[in-house]
Amino acid sequence: MRTTRRAFAISLCVAAAFLAASCNNDYAVYQNVAKEQKQNGQAIFQETICKNAFRLNSDYYAATSKLYCSPIHLSTDTTANDIAWTLVPINCLGNLSSSYTLRAAVVVGGTIYALTGNDSSSVALSSSTDGSTWTSITTPSPPRQLSSNLASNIPSSFAFDALYSAGGHLYAEANLYDTSSGGAVGTPYYYLYFYTGTGWEQVSNFQNINNSPIRGVVANSDTSPTNFYFASEGQLYSGSLMDGSNASSIINNFSSLSTHEIWAISYTGGHFYVSTPDGNLYQDSGNPYQVDSASRPLTKVISVPYSSPSSIILVGTDTNNVNTAACGYYEGTFGSLALGSSSQDISSSAVYSTTVSVFPVQNFFYDGSASSGNLFVCIAPGYLSTSYYGLYEVSWNGTSWSNGWEAQ
Amino acid sequence: MKPFGAAAIAVALLFMPITALSGEDQQASKAAPPAEAPAETVPSDAQASPFLPGEQTIGLSVGLQIPAFAYFPTYATYNNLSNLYLGGSFSFSYQYFIERGLAIGGTIAGSFNNTIGGNSIFTAPLGFTTSYWWSAMPLEFSVLAEAGGYLSRYAGDGMLGLFAKAGGGAYWRIAPSWSVGLQAYFWFVPELHTDPYTSLDALAGYVETSLGAVYHL
Numbered sequence: 067m068r069t070t071r072r073a074f075a076i077s078l079c080v081a082a083a084f085l086a087a088s089c090n091n092d093y094a095v096y097q098n099v100a101k102e103q104k105q106n107g108q109a110i111f112q113e114t115i116c117k118n119a120f121r122l123n124s125d126y127y128a129a130t131s132k133l134y135c136s137p138i139h140l141s142t143d144t145t146a147n148d149i150a151w152t153l154v155p156i157n158c159l160g161n162l163s164s165s166y167t168l169r170a171a172v173v174v175g176g177t178i179y180a181l182t183g184n185d186s187s188s189v190a191l192s193s194s195t196d197g198s199t200w201t202s203i204t205t206p207s208p209p210r211q212l213s214s215n216l217a218s219n220i221p222s223s224f225a226f227d228a229l230y231s232a233g234g235h236l237y238a239e240a241n242l243y244d245t246s247s248g249g250a251v252g253t254p255y256y257y258l259y260f261y262t263g264t265g266w267e268q269v270s271n272f273q274n275i276n277n278s279p280i281r282g283v284v285a286n287s288d289t290s291p292t293n294f295y296f297a298s299e300g301q302l303y304s305g306s307l308m309d310g311s312n313a314s315s316i317i318n319n320f321s322s323l324s325t326h327e328i329w330a331i332s333y334t335g336g337h338f339y340v341s342t343p344d345g346n347l348y349q350d351s352g353n354p355y356q357v358d359s360a361s362r363p364l365t366k367v368i369s370v371p372y373s374s375p376s377s378i379i380l381v382g383t384d385t386n387n388v389n390t391a392a393c394g395y396y397e398g399t400f401g402s403l404a405l406g407s408s409s410q411d412i413s414s415s416a417v418y419s420t421t422v423s424v425f426p427v428q429n430f431f432y433d434g435s436a437s438s439g440n441l442f443v444c445i446a447p448g449y450l451s452t453s454y455y456g457l458y459e460v461s462w463n464g465t466s467w468s469n470g471w472e473a474q
Numbered sequence: 475m476k477p478f479g480a481a482a483i484a485v486a487l488l489f490m491p492i493t494a495l496s497g498e499d500q501q502a503s504k505a506a507p508p509a510e511a512p513a514e515t516v517p518s519d520a521q522a523s524p525f526l527p528g529e530q531t532i533g534l535s536v537g538l539q540i541p542a543f544a545y546f547p548t549y550a551t552y553n554n555l556s557n558l559y560l561g562g563s564f565s566f567s568y569q570y571f572i573e574r575g576l577a578i579g580g581t582i583a584g585s586f587n588n589t590i591g592g593n594s595i596f597t598a599p600l601g602f603t604t605s606y607w608w609s610a611m612p613l614e615f616s617v618l619a620e621a622g623g624y625l626s627r628y629a630g631d632g633m634l635g636l637f638a639k640a641g642g643g644a645y646w647r648i649a650p651s652w653s654v655g656l657q658a659y660f661w662f663v664p665e666l667h668t669d670p671y672t673s674l675d676a677l678a679g680y681v682e683t684s685l686g687a688v689y690h691l
Contacts, residue, residue: 090631419629
């Protein structure tokens with residue numbers, strides 16, 4: 067009997083702790099309910115991951131498993147939901163087609179590069195300067211230095227996995243799996259290439275990344291860059307040349323970064339940022355470089371206009387095995403970031419709660435200046451509800467942000 | 475704000491009589507040999523249970539949850555909760571008669587309403603009830619008041635609070651042990667925050683209309 071009572075008491079304590087932990091004193095349930103807005107996005111973005119968004123000429127482009135485009139529009143435009151995002155046919159494996167799977171798409175200068183495939187072994191890279199006419203680009207052969215180590219079934223051309231746009235240049239990540247030593251998966255090898263306009267070259271001096279996935283390439287300017295940053299999961303290099311020939315490791319510039327996994331890198335608002343899956347955000351300012359800690363894995367960083375201060379940063383969050391809680395983004399200034407449900411939301415808290423707050427942020431894209439612009443957030447909305455979309459927009463008019471994220 | 479003790483007692487109250495009843499039934503079955511059971515008929519007014527002290531009931535219900543209003547004291551504004559769709563509710567209750575027609579007990583319930591933004595709000599109250607029953611066979615009527623606490627979830631965030639409910643029901647005695655009928659209750663769901671977040675306070679109300687079944691022990 068005593069044991070039973072003790073078990074009952076322990077159960078009550080556990081239940082009480084669980085209930086207390088689930089209570090958010092700073093969250094207004096009914097105020098947020100009252101502020102909710104119905105989202106009228108398009109079916110193409112329902113429950114669909116949007117990887118990134120960008121602008122070419124007078125159109126916005128969004129990359130899901132397809133590439134879509136839409137004329138430039140404000141989120142506050144009353145006809146915004148009537149402006150259809152239309153599927154962009156791409157020259158995939160020799161034919162202009164809509165039945166492709168988009169692996170990646172970026173814009174570099176005035177050119178879109180799209181990596182497409184119709185199955186895992188057939189991948190094509192195409193470019194377009196207007197979104198309608200596409201030109202195929204040959205991908206490089208496997209690197210010579212590894213050919214003797216790899217199995218005999220090396221493909222004749224590389225299968226790119228990701229594209230990066232940095233400093234007005236196109237970069238591509240490729241990998242091969244060496245199964246010659248046994249095992250179903252084999253040993254992965256990762257490579258970072260840059261496009262010369264006519265061919266591909268490996269980024270040199272970006273060393274010791276053979277078994278470390280590439281996390282990104284960024285530069286401090288799109289038009290006249292003086293610094294390029296190359297990141298893999300465990301390495302961080304920087305140099306002034308786009309080919310990486312004078313790049314050197316800077317991972318020790320960031321306090322304790324060398325002991326953490328790199329999740330994403332960003333250059334925005336005049337600062338270089340490194341985010342990690344354990345919730346640290348490093349900024350290249352101060353001595354030593356500063357770190358801000360969050361409770362969630364962090365992804366991309368973007369600096370956007372604001373009333374006071376004149377700019378703030380948004381930091382996307384992700385989920386992992388440790389933290390499977392709601393995602394969303396942090397907002398504020400470096401060192402005083404707050405999760406999006408705070409009062410300093412870029413859009414009203416309720417709309418944030420019913421759009422971006424629950425899901426991992428894949429990317430941000432801001433098109434505009436300090437006086438006006440449109441901000442897109444690309445998320446992975448999962449399949450919980452058709453009310454969630456992969457792409458949302460909010461607009462800036464020079465003094466304030468439009469009231470709430472609008473599903474696209 | 476966090477009636478854990480009350481919750482524990484209520485849960486205990488809910489399940490204690492079931493256990494007691496089970497014991498009584500076992501003893502009764504041992505004491506008396508099985509006899510040919512008389513055909514069950516719905517009792518007349520005179521034969522019906524007049525809800526005497528010691529009697530017990532278990533109730534189940536399922537129904538609609540109608541959002542009524544939210545009042546925000548800080549801003550002195552009302553909202554008609556039109557952002558909430560019509561939802562559903564369910565409950566499980568136990569009552570023990572302490573006086574003729576007067577019963578006390580407990581209820582555990584749940585309700586959910588989807589929102590226009592694709593979220594849902596779930597509220598699970600647990601409370602003590604006081605009710606008064608009377609009959610005009612084959613009809614039975616009750617009025618009930620409940621006080622307790624609730625746990626709610628909305629868009630991944632949780633809230634604990636006090637809870638109150640009032641209303642009643644009309645039932646048809648379809649069998650000696652069973653009554654079914656319609657119920658209507660008003661749910662008062664205050665969302666109260668401690669400093670420095672008292673500006674987030676809200677007083678919300680719902681109307682539950684449900685189909686109920688009562689088992690007379």
